[in-house]
Amino acid sequence: MMPTAIIDTVGVLSTAGALFIVSAGLTLVFGAMRLINIAHGSFYMYGAFLLTTIAGAGTGLRFWLAVVAATIVVALIGAAVELVIMRRVYDSEHLTQLIATFGLFLIFADLALHFWGDNSRTANPPAAFAGQVAIGGAVFPAYDLVVIAAAVAVGLGLWVLLQRSGLGWRIRAAVEDPETLQAGGTNLPLLRTGMFTMGALLAGLSGAIVAPQVAVAPGMDSSIVVAAFIVAIIGGLGSVPGAALGALIIGAAETIGTIVAPTWASSFIYLAMIAVLVARPSGLLGIPERRQ
Amino acid sequence: MLELVDVHTYYGSSHVLQGVDLTVGAGEVVALLGRNGAGKTTTLRSITALTRPRSGRVVLAGRDITSRPPHVIARAGVAYVPSGRRVFSQLTVAQNLALAARGCPGRAGPWTIRRVYDTFPALAELSARRAGFLSGGEQQMLKLGRALLAQPDVLLLDEPTEGLSPTMVDALGGWLNLLRKAALSVLLTEQSAVFALRHADRGYILEKGRVRAHGPARRMIDSRELHDFLGVGRGGDPPDGSATEGRR
Numbered sequence: 001m002m003p004t005a006i007i008d009t010v011g012v013l014s015t016a017g018a019l020f021i022v023s024a025g026l027t028l029v030f031g032a033m034r035l036i037n038i039a040h041g042s043f044y045m046y047g048a049f050l051l052t053t054i055a056g057a058g059t060g061l062r063f064w065l066a067v068v069a070a071t072i073v074v075a076l077i078g079a080a081v082e083l084v085i086m087r088r089v090y091d092s093e094h095l096t097q098l099i100a101t102f103g104l105f106l107i108f109a110d111l112a113l114h115f116w117g118d119n120s121r122t123a124n125p126p127a128a129f130a131g132q133v134a135i136g137g138a139v140f141p142a143y144d145l146v147v148i149a150a151a152v153a154v155g156l157g158l159w160v161l162l163q164r165s166g167l168g169w170r171i172r173a174a175v176e177d178p179e180t181l182q183a184g185g186t187n188l189p190l191l192r193t194g195m196f197t198m199g200a201l202l203a204g205l206s207g208a209i210v211a212p213q214v215a216v217a218p219g220m221d222s223s224i225v226v227a228a229f230i231v232a233i234i235g236g237l238g239s240v241p242g243a244a245l246g247a248l249i250i251g252a253a254e255t256i257g258t259i260v261a262p263t264w265a266s267s268f269i270y271l272a273m274i275a276v277l278v279a280r281p282s283g284l285l286g287i288p289e290r291r292q
Numbered sequence: 293m294l295e296l297v298d299v300h301t302y303y304g305s306s307h308v309l310q311g312v313d314l315t316v317g318a319g320e321v322v323a324l325l326g327r328n329g330a331g332k333t334t335t336l337r338s339i340t341a342l343t344r345p346r347s348g349r350v351v352l353a354g355r356d357i358t359s360r361p362p363h364v365i366a367r368a369g370v371a372y373v374p375s376g377r378r379v380f381s382q383l384t385v386a387q388n389l390a391l392a393a394r395g396c397p398g399r400a401g402p403w404t405i406r407r408v409y410d411t412f413p414a415l416a417e418l419s420a421r422r423a424g425f426l427s428g429g430e431q432q433m434l435k436l437g438r439a440l441l442a443q444p445d446v447l448l449l450d451e452p453t454e455g456l457s458p459t460m461v462d463a464l465g466g467w468l469n470l471l472r473k474a475a476l477s478v479l480l481t482e483q484s485a486v487f488a489l490r491h492a493d494r495g496y497i498l499e500k501g502r503v504r505a506h507g508p509a510r511r512m513i514d515s516r517e518l519h520d521f522l523g524v525g526r527g528g529d530p531p532d533g534s535a536t537e538g539r540r
Contacts, residue, residue, distance in 0.1 A: 185363050
């Protein structure tokens with residue numbers, strides 16, 4: 001019994017870790033700009049596809065460099081998208097924004113088909129983490145530890161950024177009152193470009209990191225964006241610690257569902273979401289939206 | 293110092309400012325009076341380009357700043373103090389001030405966080421508290437402190453007495469004198485005409501998006517215009533003096 005528990009815990013943390021990284025990007029972008037970005041899933045998928053292309057069969061240094069490169073390329077795509085399209089729709093209503101990002105989602109999906117085809121691809125985990133690890137009689141994939149470590153690093157990094165740095169205070173002020181912030185001298189358009197780029201970067205990083213664990217294929221954009229939205233909503237849209245909590249809950253719900261009732265596993269996520277939203281309509285750590 | 297020339301501003305199809313002309317001289321305190329919805333807040337928003345005028349010019353110290361991006365206008369020396377409880381409530385008092393101090397890099401001036409704390413000792417004691425937990429008066433101090441740290445030449449105060457207790461309104465009068473001593477140009481909007489004119493050098497009366505009257509504050513305080521356009525004068529405040537102007 002004990003070894004299974006350890007395996008399950010590591011599995012939950014690994015699933016939750018990848019979900020957290022991608023959801024943190026989504027929740028930051030929503031919080032700071034009230035923008036619901038459907039194309040966030042595309043950035044994730046591109047991170048994964050780019051990793052398979054850049055890493056090739058490499059399992060050494062080339063793999064790690066590929067993670068960095070894929071993440072940077074996705075961030076640059078994000079910056080371009082913000083500069084060309086997003087900054088034109090911030091003042092529009094949610095529906096317009098939704099259509100704009102959904103349009104991008106479709107375009108990115110078609111471009112991915114064009115570049116990578118419709119076969120699923122795989123990436124090799126780096127050699128150092130390719131095998132299994134045994135802890136207390138439990139055996140699990142060593143690569144899970146990489147994903148967990150990445151999530152912890154991202155979480156700590158975002159915490160330091162948001163709580164301890166002037167840039168982070170600016171981001172939190174922008175979430176609350178962008179108008180007053182820019183009347184105080186902050187270049188809001190530039191801050192928004194930076195935020196959107198950071199959101200894309202986190203999505204790309206998450207995609208690149210999970211690539212060795214999953215089948216990299218068309219369709220992973222839509223499945224992740226649904227999961228990421230559920231995580232962000234459970235945690236409270238705009239809250240990074242909330243995204244961490246939400247990811248843990250969804251990771252656990254998925255794992256428990258697979259064990260308890262495999263055919264119903266996917267509904268466990270939605271049950272978890274419903275339960276949380278009944279108790280707290282703004283999410284676990286969300287702040288009710290202020291009307292101005 | 294600040295000049296508005298024939299400024300027209302719309303919210304959608306609603307023509308809110310219909311050709312506003314006004315000036316604020318260097319070191320002058322000017323009151324902008326008017327009823328609910330007369331266009332007082334819209335005038336301030338047009339200056340800061342938070343709402344862009346459709347036509348007309350806003351000139352700061354000889355430089356045309358009409359419809360420049362709001363952060364550029366702030367860095368040119370215009371600080372805006374919005375009405376209501378618009379502090380960054382999730383940040384502490386100290387973080388609010390630190391953010392303001394970094395908002396306008398490249399502008400030199402006498403204001404430091406230390407000096408803001410000396411001016412408003414209550415803020416120093418509350419520096420670690422989240423701004424959302426401050427009282428209305430304390431938030432007003434924080435908003436003023438924040439604006440001063442931008443080292444402005446011109447300060448725009450939107451309804452500074454709104455929601456303040458009588459004691460705090462007296463204190464606010466003292467702060468206005470302090471701003472005057474610091475040689476700042478101030479444009480403040482008020483529904484409470486008597487308070488504003490008592491502390492201002494000159495006043496403008498706005499009605500339906502147009503300037504209906506203006507002149508030295510001392511003369512306006514008992515004027516016929518004040519009575520005609522605001523329904524006050526002879527020392528009385530408007531009955532709806534606590535109402536806030538409608539915003540977008």
